[in-house]
Amino acid sequence: MKLTIVDRAGQSIELENVSAPTLMRAISDAGLDLTAQCGGCASCGTCHVYVDEALLSKLKPVDENEDAMLDVAPERRQNSRLACQIPLSEELDGLTVTLAPGSSFEEA
Ligand code: FES
Numbered sequence: 001m002k003l004t005i006v007d008r009a010g011q012s013i014e015l016e017n018v019s020a021p022t023l024m025r026a027i028s029d030a031g032l033d034l035t036a037q038c039g040g041c042a043s044c045g046t047c048h049v050y051v052d053e054a055l056l057s058k059l060k061p062v063d064e065n066e067d068a069m070l071d072v073a074p075e076r077r078q079n080s081r082l083a084c085q086i087p088l089s090e091e092l093d094g095l096t097v098t099l100a101p102g103s104s105f106e107e108a
């Protein structure tokens with residue numbers, strides 16, 4: 001599958017043949033600047049991304065844990081998600097996400 005990641009400088013990076021299990025892992029594997037401090041258990045908020053509206057409705061809904069973490073993440077928006085809570089599937093092929101600014105509590 002293919003993903004497009006927009007980094008914090010506004011640069012689009014195309015990832016081809018992605019086979020990572022989650023969006024967080026795909027972004028980390030590509031060497032992009034995503035802290036993902038807790039390793040993917042929705043307890044750090046450092047994998048905060050903005051999901052392109054086109055495929056937002058295809059994602060599983062935000063659960064209670066993710067919602068609580070997003071509430072304390074800097075600059076939460078309506079399309080904010082934690083990348084570690086987004087399993088990748090062919091349904092999400094072509095997904096574009098933008099790394100949220102200062103996706104780390106240290107920078108908040
Ligand atoms: S990696 Fe920590 S919340 Fe996603």
